[in-house]
Amino acid sequence: MKLTAKVKLLPTPEQRGYLLDTLRRFNAACNYISEVAWETRTFKQIPLHHRVYHTVKDRFDLSAQMAVRANAKVVDAYKLDKRVKRSFRELGAITYDDRVLSWKLAASTVSIWTVGGRQTIPFAAGEYQRRLLATRQGETDLAYVGGEFYLFATVNIEEPDPVEVRGVLGVDLGI
Known part of the structure; x- marks a missing residue:
């Protein structure tokens, strides 16, 4: 099960x-890519990549992998609906992969790409999150929420065995 x-x-x-400058620059690049995608009606990953990659790297001073991640964010947004031009918030979340973000669980730090170079930044996590992070798999989102930075990592845990219900099952509807 993914959590x-x-x-x-x-x-x-x-x-x-x-980190703030990285969010701004990355999302500005996404808005540029979205503009190109909209004007040329190019919504597939590889054709759009060929149209924008070098310009995005040069104009927004992003690393190669971050230019690829920006392109992927735009393509994913257009998968929902190609009839509406997509725009991205200045401080919208960024999805990092293992090429641009690495975890050091024992040291409670991450090494993350920013426009100021790679930074080693400490993080706070409880024991539950640490157990989850041991099964981390795939991408991690950097989000700016309420003036704070958070990482949301996809983890894969084993599904618990189903419990056999006897008698009455209560359901909390939150009402």
Whole structure:
């Protein structure tokens, strides 16, 4: 079963600035890519990549992998509906993969690509999140929520065995 582990980043003021600038630059690149996709009606990953890759890297000063991630974000947005032009919030979340973000669980740090270079940033996580992170698989989202930075990591845990119900089963409808 797939779950999400949420951890809070604890950046220095300088690292905080780098993370904010990274979000802004990345999402500006997504808006540029979306504009190109909309104007040319190019919504598939590889054709759009060929149209925008070098321009995105140069104009927005992104690493190669971040240019690829921006393209993927735009393509995913257009999968929902190609009749509406997509735009991206200035501080919208970024999806990182293992090429641009690595976890050091024992040290409680992540190494993450930013526009200021790769940064090693501590994170806060409880024991439950640490157990989840041991099964981390795939991508991790960097999000700016309520003035704080969080990482949302996809984890894969074993599904518990079903419990046989006898008698009455109660359901909380939240009413």
